[in-house]
Amino acid sequence: MILNLFDQFNPSVYLGVPLIMIALTFPWILYPSPSNRWLNNRLLTVQSWLIKRFSHQLLLPINTPGHKWALILASLMIFLITLNMLGLLPYTFTPTTQLSLNMAFAGPLWLATVIIGMRNQPTAALGHLLPEGTPILLIPVLIIIETISLFIRPLALGVRLTANITAGHLLMQLIATATLALLPMSAVAAFLTVILLFLLTLLEIAVAMIQAYVFVLLLSLYLQENV
Template identity: 75%
Template sequence: MAMSFFDQFQSPVFMGMPLMILAFTFPWILFPTSSPRWLSNRLLALQNWFIGRFTQQLLLPLNQGGHKWAVLFASLMMFLISLNMLGLLPYTFTPTTQLSLNMGLAVPLWLATVIIGLRNQPTIALGHLLPEGTPTPLIPVLIIIETISLFIRPLALGVRLTANLTAGHLLIQLIATAAFVLMPLMPTVALLTAVLLFLLTLLEIAVAMIQAYVFVLLLSLYLQENV
């Protein structure tokens, strides 16, 4: 039976039990834990430097109230990067290609930013639905449009992450299949295809990191409007 290209996005199952929880848990084992020593190893120092620089850049436009989200944003960033990167390895599964997972991350975090804005500064939060200086006849239309755009935000977060990773994985599999098929027929073309596959893999590594950063960055921008 011919395998579908979309079979790689199915959740792995072993003896009738889904292995999704293992796909979430195992990436955390790869990260070194903090050490009580004064001098840490190079890997731990690099990890701490990366988290520190990322958190500093992410929280720069936020006021003091938004700095409480620093641990959550840093953890979410490392979590998404680890899942996206490990999904590029052979015989692995990428949980972030599932729209249900991405929406499960996007909707509660987006809703938390909205609730914080309505609780702390309800006037300013509701004022985002109507730009200043709007003509009176356009007020109802603009309120409806801004409300729709507000509720589309979590959908855009989840779909963006899912679509980018799914498209990259499919393209890699298509080019890899073409390279194997062309190897006995046209070795020169197959070699050029393999080079293209290598370059595309490098691009997909960059995409995996960038999409995780964009996901967290957009959440910080939503939080910035409500704190």
């Protein structure tokens, strides 16, 4: 039973093609590209408005040099939301359940924010490692703790996204299995579990969007500290 539950997170291969590659490239097919016409259709208008509102809210507290990241952060937000939402469909694979993929997003972007801080304002970037007014005896300890917390940030980003998406999929799988097991014994109990599964699905839709937003929001906060 345990192996069957976790088999859904194994990257499968069909006809020699890894399904994770299809899952990663499929989101870009869903979104229409802007046209050269003076007036766009309704879908493009709504899509552009949502991206502008998101970019405005995300970059509002960040200094002007950090606004160059608007395209990267907005694209990452849309990509993660689409991957998480598509993973809720039946017979699909969710790439964000793989820690290696999430670390591939979190690691380079976090490192880029650190390099920007060290290059443009090294004094302020290193000043985050030691709070002002620290007693002399605590300075070595606090520097070590802050340095460890700095290097844990990308790991926390990747693990947070992986754990939330994986836990939700496992819970949905368990409730669906319980529904099939209760159906021959009690129709009322099976109906109640179906209602619970429906509510959990709505919750997972919200979690899929929230976790993508939190991932990008934390990256923007790391960027804010270094620009």
